[in-house]
Each structure stands twice: as structure tokens, then as C-alpha cells.
Amino acid sequence: MGRKFFGTDGVRGRVGEMPIMPEFVLRLGYAAGAALVAREQQHGHTKEVERPAVLIGKDTRISGYMLEAALESGFAAAGVDVMLCGPMPTPAIAYLTRALRLQAGVVISASHNPYQDNGIKFFSAQGTKLPDAVEVEIEARLAQPMGCMDSLHLGKARRVEDAAGRYIEFCKSTFPNELDLRGLKIVVDCAHGAAYHIAPNVFHELGADVVAIGAAPNGLNINEDVGATAPQSLCRSVREHHADLGIALDGDADRLLMVDASGKLFDGDQLLYIIACQRAAVSTDGMGVVGTLMSNLGFEHALGRLKIPFARAQVGDRYVLEMMRERGWLLGGENSGHIICLDKHTTGDGIVAALQVLAVLRKQGVTLAEACADLHMYPQQLTNVRMSAGFDWRADAGIRAAHEAAERTLAGRGRVLLRPSGTEPLLRVMVEGEDDNAVSHWSEVIAGAVRAAVGAG
Numbered sequence: 521m522g523r524k525f526f527g528t529d530g531v532r533g534r535v536g537e538m539p540i541m542p543e544f545v546l547r548l549g550y551a552a553g554a555a556l557v558a559r560e561q562q563h564g565h566t567k568e569v570e571r572p573a574v575l576i577g578k579d580t581r582i583s584g585y586m587l588e589a590a591l592e593s594g595f596a597a598a599g600v601d602v603m604l605c606g607p608m609p610t611p612a613i614a615y616l617t618r619a620l621r622l623q624a625g626v627v628i629s630a631s632h633n634p635y636q637d638n639g640i641k642f643f644s645a646q647g648t649k650l651p652d653a654v655e656v657e658i659e660a661r662l663a664q665p666m667g668c669m670d671s672l673h674l675g676k677a678r679r680v681e682d683a684a685g686r687y688i689e690f691c692k693s694t695f696p697n698e699l700d701l702r703g704l705k706i707v708v709d710c711a712h713g714a715a716y717h718i719a720p721n722v723f724h725e726l727g728a729d730v731v732a733i734g735a736a737p738n739g740l741n742i743n744e745d746v747g748a749t750a751p752q753s754l755c756r757s758v759r760e761h762h763a764d765l766g767i768a769l770d771g772d773a774d775r776l777l778m779v780d781a782s783g784k785l786f787d788g789d790q791l792l793y794i795i796a797c798q799r800a801a802v803s804t805d806g807m808g809v810v811g812t813l814m815s816n817l818g819f820e821h822a823l824g825r826l827k828i829p830f831a832r833a834q835v836g837d838r839y840v841l842e843m844m845r846e847r848g849w850l851l852g853g854e855n856s857g858h859i860i861c862l863d864k865h866t867t868g869d870g871i872v873a874a875l876q877v878l879a880v881l882r883k884q885g886v887t888l889a890e891a892c893a894d895l896h897m898y899p900q901q902l903t904n905v906r907m908s909a910g911f912d913w914r915a916d917a918g919i920r921a922a923h924e925a926a927e928r929t930l931a932g933r934g935r936v937l938l939r940p941s942g943t944e945p946l947l948r949v950m951v952e953g954e955d956d957n958a959v960s961h962w963s964e965v966i967a968g969a970v971r972a973a974v975g976a977g
Contacts, residue, residue: 528942530641549594582739609773711747
């Protein structure tokens with residue numbers, strides 16, 4: 521059986537439409553809980569005191585209250601204890617699930633999407649994304665009638681009062697003990713999201729003078745003109761406050777972009793390059809970098825000059841992580857800002873990644889621009905074209921002809937990539953190459969062919 525509801529990053533959609541409806545999320549909680557109970561019984565854990573327990577966290581969307589209550593009810597009906605921690609970054613749930621020795625963690629978030637969307641994603645007891653097989657098992661249980669344990673075996677719920685403090689201390693522990701951030705003025709953009717009460721404290725407690733923006737969530741303003749998906753606010757704020765640099769997170773704080781004192785933006789490829797160069801200079805153990813099909817060709821070539829192995833995974837942090845584990849490498853990420861440092865955390869973490877970059881800058885006494893001086897990024901243009909669900913873009917002759925013409929022209933000097941979004945009804949058209957004009961031209965040609973095909977369809 522395949523996956524109907526789970527995408528590349530859990531279950532996601534528009535609130536009030538399937539599957540992000542309270543009755544479906546109730547059933548999802550029950551199905552996931554029933555799967556956990558069955559797995560515990562397989563391992564011989566059947567006593568009441570050994571009831572499985574899950575942690576539920578969320579971002580700052582107004583719909584999080586509704587979905588949290590539905591999930592809690594579903595898990596309790598299946599006989600699973602629930603621990604609630606309120607708004608917390610996605611990577612914090614991964615960490616706390618592991619630290620508290622729980623059987624699973626659940627995050628209610630649509631990450632970088634607007635507040636009208638929401639989603640549910642799961643972490644295993646090890647703090648990693650659920651394996652595909654477990655998601656398939658949950659989907660199979662969703663097709664069955666929902667039940668309810670007898671009162672003696674219902675799950676209980678309680679709140680974790682010290683979740684924020686625990687996670688702040690964990691983040692700080694990933695920064696070298698001999699270093700601090702004293703003398704640095706940093707603007708931290710929390711995207712009105714889950715890190716609004718976490719990220720500013722982390723950098724402040726390490727000694728930085730922190731200016732927090734995007735730190736006043738109201739349930740409706742997550743990612744709105746702030747954060748990693750709208751870094752212009754951070755660029756302006758860094759210049760206005762005469763700060764040394766800026767840090768932009770997204771709504772659930774697993775993405776990172778950074779800005780230098782001049783307001784110049786540095787993406788995930790550039791930040792990953794800074795970390796990789798420092799690591800390679802110290803040790804070659806586990807040295808290799810996993811990027812994605814979207815990683816800049818200039819990034820790949822720069823790593824090649826340093827003899828640092830590089831491989832491309834499918835787009836999506838779960839696929840990056842899978843390839844990292846397969847190859848035994850410790851670094852990976854996406855140009856969108858997901859950066860995974862497996863020696864620091866089990867998943868991508870915007871705050872932890874920022875601390876790794878800051879550690880390099882402090883050790884070497886350099887700026888972001890100086891740390892990237894040998895990295896020459898190719899011009900890259902990404903165009904999103906909305907399409908109807910089920911539209912077969914691969915079969916369209918016009919799209920195929922435009923794609924093939926671009927590849928012939930850019931051969932050896934650029935790349936073309938067409939891929940559907942895993943979270944929205946969009947076809948992403950990416951063109952990159954040495955020549956900016958050629959990139960713009962072919963991006964417009966291919967995107968135009970897609971729009972024409974969608975309109976005709």
C-alpha cells in the first residue's frame with residue numbers, strides 16, 4: 521500500500537480542507553497511536569506503566585490549538601500518553617523526544633507556508649523522521665474504523681513546563697566552550713514563528729547583543745514579510761541597527777539564512793560551504809557533503825577544488841539525511857537553508873546551524889563574505905508555476921521541447937531542473953548557468969511553456 525496523505529514532510533494542506541480537518545487529525549492521532557501501541561506490544565511492553573508516550577509541539581499558527589486538541593484526543597483514545605510543550609521549533613521536538621526517552625514526537629506546523637496552511641509531521645524515538653514503512657502502516661490504519669481503549673487504558677496528558685529552557689541549553693551546548701559571541705550585534709528574525717521565545721535567548725546567553733524581529737506572533741502573521749522566506753526585512757534591519765550580521769529562521773526554525781553587515785544575503789549552500797571548509801581543515805573523518813538537485817553548481821565545483829566529496833539527493837531534508845547516513849557523512853543541506861550537522865543533531869536545525877557558522881567566523885576572525893571568498897555561485901533562477909493536481913507535465917511536448925533546447929544551449933555551462941513541489945500544487949522551474957542573461961532567457965521560455973500547457977489542459 522502506498523502513501524495517500526504523507527508527503528515529503530508529513531501531512532500538509534490548507535486548514536479546513538482535507539486532510540487538515542479536526543476529524544481527520546483525530547483519526548490520524550488514533551492511527552499513529554495504535555501503531556505505537558502495537559509496536560510496544562511486539563517488544564513485550566504491555567503493562568500500564570509502560571504505555572507509550574509522545575511529545576506534541578506546534579508553531580504559532582492559530583489553527584495549532586484546534587489540531588493539538590484533536591491529536592491529543594486521538595492518541596489518548598489509542599492508549600498513548602501525551603506530553604504537550606506548546607510552540608517550539610521543529611528540531612526542538614526531535615531533541616526533546618530523544619532526551620525524554622519518548623516513543624515519538626509530533627510537530628504541528630506547515631514550516632515556511634502562510635498561516636492558512638498547517639501540517640503534521642512525526643519524529644521517531646531517535647529524533648529522526650519516520651521511516652516510510654511506518655508512515656505506510658499509519659496510512660493503513662487510517663483506512664480502518666477508529667476505536668477507543670477502555671477507561672483503564674486511556675492515555676493521559678500533561679504539559680512539559682521546562683521545554684524551552686531544555687532546548688536553549690541544548691543549542692548552546694553545540695557551540696564551542698572556549699568561544700563566545702561578546703562584541704557581536706546580531707539581528708535575529710524569528711518569522712513570528714516557533715522560535716520567537718527561543719532563538720533570541722540562545723544568542724543573548726552566548727554573549728551577543730541581540731535585536732529580535734519577527735518575534736511577536738499573533739496566530740496569523742507567521743512568515744508574513746519576515747523570516748527566511750522574506751529576508752528583505754532582515755537585510756533592512758541589519759543596516760538600520762548597524763549590526764554585524766543577521767540570522768533569519770522560518771516559521772518552525774529548521775531553515776537558516778544569514779546576512780552580513782552590508783545587508784548581503786547568504787543562502788544554505790554558502791553557509792554549508794563555510795561549515796564544510798572548517799571541518800575539512802580539521803579532520804577528514806565523515807567528510808563529505810550531501811546537497812540536493814537544487815544545490816548550486818558553483819557550490820559543487822568549489823567543494824571539488826577542495827577535494828571534498830559531494831553528492832546530490834532528491835529535494836527534501838529527509839532524502840538528504842538518508843543519503844548522509846548511507847555514506848557515513850556528517851554534513852548535508854539545501855540551498856533553501858535546511859542544514860544538517862549530524863554530529864550536533866539528528867535533524868536540520870536553524871539555530872544550531874547558525875551557531876556552527878558563527879563558530880567558524882569567531883575562530884578565523886573573518887566575516888561571512890571573507891569565509892565565502894573562494895565560492896563563486898552561478899546565477900540561478902527559480903520560477904514557481906501553479907498547476908492543477910494530477911497535471912502530467914512530463915507528457916507535454918511543448919514543455920519537453922523547451923527543456924531540451926535549454927539543456928542543449930547550456931551544456932557543460934549550466935543545468936535545468938523541473939520538479940513538482942512536495943507541499944504545494946506547483947511545478948518548480950530551476951535554471952542556472954555561468955551567463956545570467958541565458959539563465960533568465962531560458963527560465964522565461966520554460967516557465968512560459970509550462971503556463972501554456974497548464975492553460976491548455
